[in-house]
Amino acid sequence: MSRIDHRFAALRAQDRTGLITFLTAGDPLPAATVAIMHELVAAGADLIELGVPFSDPMADGPVIQHASERALAHGVELATILGWVREFRQRDATTPIVLMGYLNPVEIHGAARFADAAVAAGVDGILLVDCPIEEAATAAPLREAGLQQILLAAPTTGEERLARICAEAAGFLYYVSFAGITGADRIDVGAVRAHVERLRQWAKVPVAVGFGIRDATSAQAIAAFADAVVIGSALVARLAGAASVDEARARAREFVAPVRAALDAGTHARQERHQSN
8 A cells, every 4th residue: 555545544544534735845945845844744734745846837826826936946846856755754754745746847857767766755646737537648657656646537527537537546536626727716615515425436546625725614614525625725825935944834834733623623523423323
């Protein structure tokens, strides 16, 4: 079992909802990236998505676009990020790390060479926004090296395509809560619930919900039916402008801790209802 599989198995055994936090590697300060990762885990994150900066992040809204621009201006590239993962692994051998980004940096690096380096550094999975299931062969070297390719599903995904995605998903399935870019301030919880409950009937892996989850309240609402919630743009926005490593760590902790508390409160409420029934 991979770290991702182990983590979700532990969450399932504890009847807890997973918290996945997204961080743009190198933002707000390159020197703060590893420290922020450790702080996120200490505050309650179960899995870290580390965003690979890219000059044309088509699926991302302004918050993550600007974070990528700042990281690129600092000279952050794939080799830099893998170095941070190796450093993180010196103290944390269990928290899963998924690199999230686009095909171009991987292709420039060389898919097979990147995959071997990523696995050696301690990366567990890869989510390539612009590599759909129809282009699975492109990412084959990544999977062959041991990286789990995290697949995306959306409200607009057709049934035939959705069936294939569910059959081939590894690690977890990332459900995009609405058709749009990251950072949008809207989410229809009822509609998301219906889609996720349908997905969970088909999927062989846990279902995580992202896009539109901005705080403890929205995270708790989604946690009622999802295996995990993903918070990205709101956290990236909170970290933006931190002037020191200590300030970045404090912002990460102050943002994530209430979300973790809300998810755990929801877990306790569910457990009490089950006991009373």
